[in-house]
Amino acid sequence: MKLRSVAFNIFAWSIVLMVAFPLFWMLVTSVKPQFELFSRPPTILPKNFTLEHYWGLLSETNFLGYFWNSVVLSTTTTLVVVAIATLGSYSLVRFRYRGRETLAFLVLFTYLLPSVVLILPLYLMLVG
Missing domain, CATH: 1.10.287 (Helix Hairpins)
Known part of the structure; x- marks a missing residue:
């Protein structure tokens, strides 16, 4: 019974991670500077944190x-x-x-x- 519970938890968490990763990526990408957005290879976490995209959203629109x-x-x-x-x-x-x-x-x-x-x-x- 315990093995079945562990297998179910692994399956459930893998589904959660697959659903949550695009949301995480969108949030992390929104705080990357412009030059880091298209860098190769892409970085998971931003090297430089910026809120310039949010400032542009609020000030220009x-x-x-x-x-x-x-x-x-x-x-x-x-x-x-x-x-x-x-x-x-x-x-x-x-x-x-x-x-x-x-x-x-x-x-x-x-x-x-x-x-x-x-x-x-x-x-x-x-x-x-």
Whole structure:
């Protein structure tokens, strides 16, 4: 049993490292100076630490404004969706009416569709 647990832990940690490495690489690369970004061979850790890329992002663009717009939009959207979903789910659970089972099936059926399937209909809806 212990060997099985150790094997599972090794497998799980290898998956975690594969997922986390690109995030680590992105963070480390963001604090490297320009000349070190394309050096051969690439270095894992920066030899010289710099925040010039972040300074350029904040001083040359309206990043904070765009970020604030994203925060407001995502928060508002989440609150509206949760409110509507709460009302709809309450209706499906508490009230008895004709078509309730069909409606519940259709709502659950949408979870079977991958989001990629919806890209073309959404595009056509937005263009038209």
